Amino acid sequence: MSFKSQKSPFSSSSTTSSSSSAAITNHRSSLPDEDPTYYKLVLVGDSGVGKSCLLEKLIDSSSKNTFISTIGFVIRTHVIVHQQNHLKLQVWDTGGQERYRPVLATCYRNASGAIIVFDITNPTSFLNLSQWLDEISEFSEEPLPKILVGNKADLSERRRVSKEEAQNFANKWKMAYIETSALESTNVKQAFIALILQNNKG
Template identity: 40%
Template sequence: MLCFKIIIVGDTNVGKSCLLLQFTDQRFKNAHDTTIGIGFGSREIRIMDQNVNLHIWDTAGQESFRSLTRSFYRGAIGGILVFDVTSRLSFQGLVQWYEKIQSYACDDIELIILGNKTDLEEQRQVSQKEGMQFAKQYNFEYYETSAKTGLNVNLVFENLTKKIIEKVNSGDIDPSKENYGIKINKKLNKSKEEQKLENTQLNKQKNNTCC
């Protein structure tokens, strides 16, 4: 079984934690708390006749916490850049998040752009066309989702996983490097800090609220 580390990045309040919760638990929480530091979730899916365990890290969006999350870019082979379609400011922030990924993630990381909160269509500030044009500029795929209704949430993670597997199968990605695609029975070389954080997040996952 393969294991992929996926990161979700974007400004605060774009719905990163809600996307994570919807994908891993198929549920949505209306209560709102801002994610402090790092959120974590996992789910096993079957793509292209392979079982894949996705380890998904939700990085905090606040500027004051960005420096704390740099180590968690390392080893990620998939990334989702999220903005809120009702917030033009969060859309404009995608460039900075992309630059962060370029600086700290591996060169082979597969990225997609995601416009969230389509259930708030009457408050939309960023059109679908704008989102598609931005993604095309960087040669990324573009999706629109609603973490509240679940619209396209599974599709995003499934298609991202498929693209990574295709790269592994073609030899474009070496699964023995960077700990981003490994056999699940091999030990991850995690720091004590990362392991402690992961265990804490797993224990508290069911009680987490959305960001």
């Protein structure tokens, strides 16, 4: 299983970081949806687990930790510099709400991978992971590389899902597992990089 990119993301011609956003109602002509040099990643998980905060921290690590509830979905593009390589990302942040299911096929079209997020303090968000995996299987055109992210690691005293439990679940589904904190910017960029590189080693 490999990422769908017709050109190497390690292009030296890209030298600066960039970001942009678009709401579901915006014109999509300015979005690189069909640009094969981008890795299209989909953020999924229950509403309130911190998907949007993770994305904001990826783009601006100095951003304030404010709660963002996504309506429908938001698309952001960003370039990560990793070991002098430039990884061009297009991230689709889904709202995690049932009423937006009709647009999910658009989210997964030509996707390169999925970041599945749960809240380590919210066991319901962990229990719902199987439903998100079923959704990915239903709407993606082929099996997608995936990574499981346990967010809000800064709230360790309120943890309700153990690392062992989460790791076992990830192993069952053949995913990598990483814990993040959007509040403290812990492992945020690393989660995105890990998803890209896990199947791009050769």
